[in-house]
Amino acid sequence: MNLPVQTEGLTKRYGDLTAVRDLDLTVRAGEVYGFLGPNGAGKTTTLRMLLGLVRPTAGTVRLLGRPPGAGQLAQVGALIEGPAFYPYLSGRENLRVLARYAGAPAGRVPLVLDLVDLADRAGDRYAGYSLGMKQRLGVAAALLKDPRLLILDEPTNGLDPAGTADMRQLIRRLGAAGCTVLLSSHLLGEVEQVCDRVGVVSRGRLIAEGSVADLRGTAVLRVLAEPLDGAAERARDLLGADRVRVVDGALELTVEPDRAAWLNTELVRAGVAVRELRPHERDLEQVFFELIGKETADVR
Numbered sequence: 413m414n415l416p417v418q419t420e421g422l423t424k425r426y427g428d429l430t431a432v433r434d435l436d437l438t439v440r441a442g443e444v445y446g447f448l449g450p451n452g453a454g455k456t457t458t459l460r461m462l463l464g465l466v467r468p469t470a471g472t473v474r475l476l477g478r479p480p481g482a483g484q485l486a487q488v489g490a491l492i493e494g495p496a497f498y499p500y501l502s503g504r505e506n507l508r509v510l511a512r513y514a515g516a517p518a519g520r521v522p523l524v525l526d527l528v529d530l531a532d533r534a535g536d537r538y539a540g541y542s543l544g545m546k547q548r549l550g551v552a553a554a555l556l557k558d559p560r561l562l563i564l565d566e567p568t569n570g571l572d573p574a575g576t577a578d579m580r581q582l583i584r585r586l587g588a589a590g591c592t593v594l595l596s597s598h599l600l601g602e603v604e605q606v607c608d609r610v611g612v613v614s615r616g617r618l619i620a621e622g623s624v625a626d627l628r629g630t631a632v633l634r635v636l637a638e639p640l641d642g643a644a645e646r647a648r649d650l651l652g653a654d655r656v657r658v659v660d661g662a663l664e665l666t667v668e669p670d671r672a673a674w675l676n677t678e679l680v681r682a683g684v685a686v687r688e689l690r691p692h693e694r695d696l697e698q699v700f701f702e703l704i705g706k707e708t709a710d711v712r
């Protein structure tokens with residue numbers, strides 16, 4: 413099977429600065445992949461190399477199984493930096509112009525307008541669109557060629573909360589429809605909510621990769637119970653001492669959440685009153701900070 417994106421040892425140097433270092437990136441068919449990192453981490457440079465807009469200093473790129481030549485790029489839709497549209501043409505007219513340039517059938521225009529939820533406003537001038545609508549029209553333009561891979565560079569950058577929510581919804585819809593999406597972001601919440609897998613990049617290096625759950629690490633169950641000592645003792649018997657911690661008057665148990673019912677029954681059997689038992693997820697933001705180090709404190 414041809415992977416939509418596969419890079420090996422991808423590197424870009426600008427003089428003394430290494431913007432991207434020895435990057436091995438893999439995006440699988442049908443997934444929404446979040447390329448997450450703070451400002452300046454090398455995300456845009458990487459996406460530009462994928463699209464053949466920047467020449468790598470070293471390493472290789474394969475798009476849909478081949479080096480990024482014209483044939484491959486025809487199957488890739490991209491939104492990198494602000495899209496360029498004619499302000500006095502409507503959204504629909506702009507897309508018609510672009511479809512002609514791209515050799516896409518005019519019949520795609522209403523389809524993509526529908527996909528990005530702009531059908532109602534398609535006749536309005538582009539100049540009057542909100543920033544969120546402009547970004548969604550940019551995604552519509554990237555979808556004109558019915559691409560096998562969609563690359564979006566910080567698609568919610570600068571959007572207000574409503575615009576951000578619309579864009580997230582759109583990306584989720586595209587993912588659910590089986591579109592492969594590679595999305596860069598410096599926002600944890602964004603990748604957490606829309607991505608199947610995440611690659612964390614810091615100072616040009618891929619420092620972690622996996623599902624959001626993988627990155628968070630093992631699940632923890634937080635239990636409020638009385639007496640706490642008795643509960644802790646029974647939990648140690650059941651799970652082993654290294655999986656049981658007492659934190660702020662509660663038990664924190666390193667155990668998969670689907671064993672919660674079993675654990676509850678066992679604690680009650682041992683004469684413990686269980687008041688609350690719920691999964692306690694590690695805060696991804698904390699994980700992210702641990703990964704990238706404190707010096708990149710501009711990440712939110």
Ligand SMILES: Nc1ncnc2c1ncn2[C@@H]1O[C@H](COP(=O)(O)OP(=O)(O)OP(=O)(O)O)[C@@H](O)[C@H]1O
Pocket residue numbers: 426429430431449450451452453454455456457458598
């Ligand atoms: N054409 C260039 N010439 C010199 N340095 C560059 C060039 N393009 C990018 N850089 C530098 O490479 C590093 C990575 O930049 P890049 O834009 O890829 O990061 P990013 O993760 O996309 O961040 P941002 O979200 O701020 O765009 C930065 O230090 C940037 O200043």
